[in-house]
Amino acid sequence: MRFVLRKLGFYAVALWAALTLNFAIPRLMPGNPVDILLARLQQRGGQVTAETRTAYALLLGGDSDQPILEQYVQYLGNLLRGDLGVSVSYFPARVSDVILQSLPWTIVLVGLATVITAILGVLLGAFVGWKPGTWLDSLVPATTLMASMPYFWLALVLVYFLARNLGWFPMQGGFDVTLQPGWNADFIGSAIQHGFLPALTIVLASIGGWLLGMRNMMVSTLSEDYVLTAEAKGLSPTKILRSYAARNAVLPSVAGFAISLGFVVSGSVITEQVFSYPGIGSRLLMAVSNNDFALMQGMFLFITLSVLAANLVVDLLYGLIDPRTRARS
Incomplete structure (x- = not known):
């Protein structure tokens, strides 16, 4: 039993570390998903306003201008609820779909x-x-x-x-x-x-x-x-x-x-x-x-x-x- 508990504890820590890296690595890449959607909207003749940007940011699960700690807490909370967000590539489809x-x-x-x-x-x-x-x-x-x-x-x-x-x-x-x-x-x-x-x-x-x-x-x-x-x-x-x-x-x-x-x-x-x-x-x-x-x-x-x-x-x-x-x- 101790052997099993040790393994479970080790993989629980590994899972937390993997989730943290999963959160951090995409944000280290250049670009912003909200800006990408707004650029597509402009290409189709849509009007981009501050309200539009706020709406798109909320739709994607939060604005990247938020403090990184707030984004991290929100990210973990969404995972616990099974909410993986909305895909930019296949907008407006949800990531889980x-x-x-x-x-x-x-x-x-x-x-x-x-x-x-x-x-x-x-x-x-x-x-x-x-x-x-x-x-x-x-x-x-x-x-x-x-x-x-x-x-x-x-x-x-x-x-x-x-x-x-x-x-x-x-x-x-x-x-x-x-x-x-x-x-x-x-x-x-x-x-x-x-x-x-x-x-x-x-x-x-x-x-x-x-x-x-x-x-x-x-x-x-x-x-x-x-x-x-x-x-x-x-x-x-x-x-x-x-x-x-x-x-x-x-x-x-x-x-x-x-x-x-x-x-x-x-x-x-x-x-x-x-x-x-x-x-x-x-x-x-x-x-x-x-x-x-x-x-x-x-x-x-x-x-x-x-x-x-x-x-x-x-x-x-x-x-x-x-x-x-x-x-x-």
């Missing part, structure tokens, strides 16, 4: 791609590490080569060959705009077809790290005494691989997988931008381009919560798996 509209796209795309990548990488790494020095080791340079490529370059290559030349998949978008979004076969099929290339980009660019990490852990595990003892007992190679070597070598990958799931919410900004995919990444880029403080803070909040939650789960699981971590805490 913008996030909830784009979040499912990123979770499905990046989440499934992460799960598939982790499973394939760990399985391939286990087999490659089980037989080091064989032809299977040739998989490692090939996958690490793809991992070293920039995301956008790999995405553009896939678009050029699979979408433009062969015409197998759409070049951009999350679904066919002529279809009505909903739980029907046509829309789901269109979403799967549009999401295949972005998902393939993430898998090809990420699988090398999982494979190499699992392969190296397998090579190290095979020299452990308990593996040699299992071989001396005459156990079958399959049982040694499954119950002794892979079971212990996969522990770091489990931690990495949990942390990767935490970063699913942030999405893959470059991949979504290349494919014009309607996920969190493209919304975040739009928020940064427009100095949309409220939307940036809302997205950073979701990303922070997901990463902290994933790390907390990993710490608690390690405490259950390895009692020595509880003794050292």
Whole structure:
């Protein structure tokens, strides 16, 4: 119980620090969201007065001319009420609505791609590490080569060959705009077809790290005494691989997988931008381009919560798996 309470206390402090940074970083950037909205209003022929500026400032959750401490207290109060403010980029939509509209796209795309990548990488790494020095080791340079490529370059290559030349998949978008979004076969099929290339980009660019990490852990595990003892007992190679070597070598990958799931919410900004995919990444880029403080803070909040939650789960699981971590805490 003391171990759990210590972890909860640590992550509570980490959450407070993250929320404070979430508040401070956007305000250190040049520009003012109220001025951006007023400039757009002027471009459309609207009249800008002092009353207009005050109204827009209140609509966005407070004027940036307020003392910074008052803004901070107001920011924390709004978070406790679940009020993330109004988005400048998608005005007059609320930040929570913008996030909830784009979040499912990123979770499905990046989440499934992460799960598939982790499973394939760990399985391939286990087999490659089980037989080091064989032809299977040739998989490692090939996958690490793809991992070293920039995301956008790999995405553009896939678009050029699979979408433009062969015409197998759409070049951009999350679904066919002529279809009505909903739980029907046509829309789901269109979403799967549009999401295949972005998902393939993430898998090809990420699988090398999982494979190499699992392969190296397998090579190290095979020299452990308990593996040699299992071989001396005459156990079958399959049982040694499954119950002794892979079971212990996969522990770091489990931690990495949990942390990767935490970063699913942030999405893959470059991949979504290349494919014009309607996920969190493209919304975040739009928020940064427009100095949309409220939307940036809302997205950073979701990303922070997901990463902290994933790390907390990993710490608690390690405490259950390895009692020595509880003794050292």
